[in-house]
Amino acid sequence: MTRPVTRPVTGLEAQIHVPDRLDATITAPPGSVVAVIGPNGAGKTTLLRALAGLVEMTGHVTVDTESWTDPPRLVRERHLGFVFQDRSLFPHLTALANVAFGLQSRRTPRRAAEQVAQGWLDRFAIGHLAKRLPGELSGGQAQRVAIARALASDPQLLLLDEPFAGLDVGVATGLRIELARHLADYRGVTLLVTHDAIDALTLADRVLVVDEGRVAQSGSPQEVAARPLTEHVARLVGLNVIRDGEGEGEGEGQTYRSFTxxxxxxxxxxxxxxxxxxxxxxxxxxxxxxxxxxxxxxxxxxxxxxxxxxxxxxxxxxxxxxxxxxxxxxxxxxxxxxxxxxxxx
Missing domain, CATH: 2.40.50.100 (RNA polymerase II/Efflux pump adaptor protein, barrel-sandwich hybrid domain)
Structure with missing residues (x-):
């Protein structure tokens, strides 16, 4: 499969402030997959949209030692792939054209872009659907197209917002396996917003817990699962957690107790x-x-x-x-x- 010219990757460093919505710092080395978890309204999607340049923010975003915020880069100037919750496929373009779109917008010749796009569709076992429009695809097929589109341009930063939401269990499981296969070789940084503990435990090497617009906890999936600091995470991993000194808020040195x-x-x-x-x-x-x-x-x-x-x-x-x-x-x-x-x- 023909792929775009690759670059060295050095990771992600970001400090993001969105008034009344998010105040978070994140660092991630190249090749890492960070699962972003937390309750509804915690700021997870806002984090992804801020990294993509889709919401106004203060702070900085640096990818591969290059600043995306000083001076500010437009969305199309940030080398990223984004899978939205609603997929956001172009309804008037075929599956092939959707996947090739990002490459062509970066001035890759049409034939070369379509060759790469076809390779990604084949990789996700939907190459035979290349000429279909999004409205002619099932939910699982459309999600595969959305993920292939995000990956096709070999982005420095891959943002996945609930990529398995709304899919049947069997379809989600198959897609999770296919995505894991790619992420094992991906040299960029991936942020995966999810409500499923399976995603955090099987796809990610690090977990970032966002609660009320702030980072409440971070660590390996095993560390976070064994010692949850928020009720939401405790529910995800099937534990109860109580905090000594209720109402004191998150803080270093505070004592937690968990039990099954x-x-x-x-x-x-x-x-x-x-x-x-x-x-x-x-x-x-x-x-x-x-x-x-x-x-x-x-x-x-x-x-x-x-x-x-x-x-x-x-x-x-x-x-x-x-x-x-x-x-x-x-x-x-x-x-x-x-x-x-x-x-x-």
Missing amino acids: PSSVTVSVHRPEGSARHQWHGPIASVAPHGDAVRLLVATQEPTRQELLADVTPGAATELGLTPGREVWLSVKETAVQTYAADRPR
């Missing part, structure tokens, strides 16, 4: 055992979870927060565990992992 839903004992009366940690509140939701039934309990005391607990189907029936039922949760100290927060890197 399966280690939680649920009862309808206040427990009298040796469990050191106890909470009380109504059940917010009940849902199947593998062989168990997972409860989400909105605890009121001693702290106000939501905790997960797994019980057997038999116990759920016997105790009448339905939404609104008041329950007690308890966890033994031996089941709790305690750790301090590190300053985000």
Whole structure:
């Protein structure tokens, strides 16, 4: 497959401030894949759009030691690939023309651009759909075209905003495998916004947690999964996390405690055992979870927060565990992992 001329890559350094929306610093070495996770409205998409030059910001963005912000570069002058949540394919262009568009906009001759584009469509197993318009493609096929378009120009920075959202599980799994195969050889920097822990654990070598417009945590997927500092991350990896000194905010030296839903004992009366940690509140939701039934309990005391607990189907029936039922949760100290927060890197 013919590919564009390549360049040395030295990574990404950025400090971004978008008033009332985002205040974040990020560094990433060449070849790295950074999963950006956090709750809705946390600032994840704003981060990607700021890097692309699509929103006004202060600060700086440097890629391969070249500043994209001093002086400011237009979007088309930033050598990046962007997969938007809505794909944003040109509806009047064929799949082949969509993928070739970025190359041609950088003055690659049409025939050469189309040759590269066809190679990328073949790589994502949709080469036979090259002449179809976006409206004639399935969701999975259109997403493959969008990813191929972002990769075709060999960008210095690859931005992926929920690339598997809205796809069937089987389609998303296949596309995830194909993307992972490419990222293993990609020398640029990738930022992947996702709500799926699978993406963070299988595609990324680093995780950046964004919460309320700030970086709340960063580290390897294993580090973040083992010691989550936000409730959102804890939910993603199937843990409960509580913070000592509720309401003090994130900060270095603060103590966190995490435990699994399966280690939680649920009862309808206040427990009298040796469990050191106890909470009380109504059940917010009940849902199947593998062989168990997972409860989400909105605890009121001693702290106000939501905790997960797994019980057997038999116990759920016997105790009448339905939404609104008041329950007690308890966890033994031996089941709790305690750790301090590190300053985000």
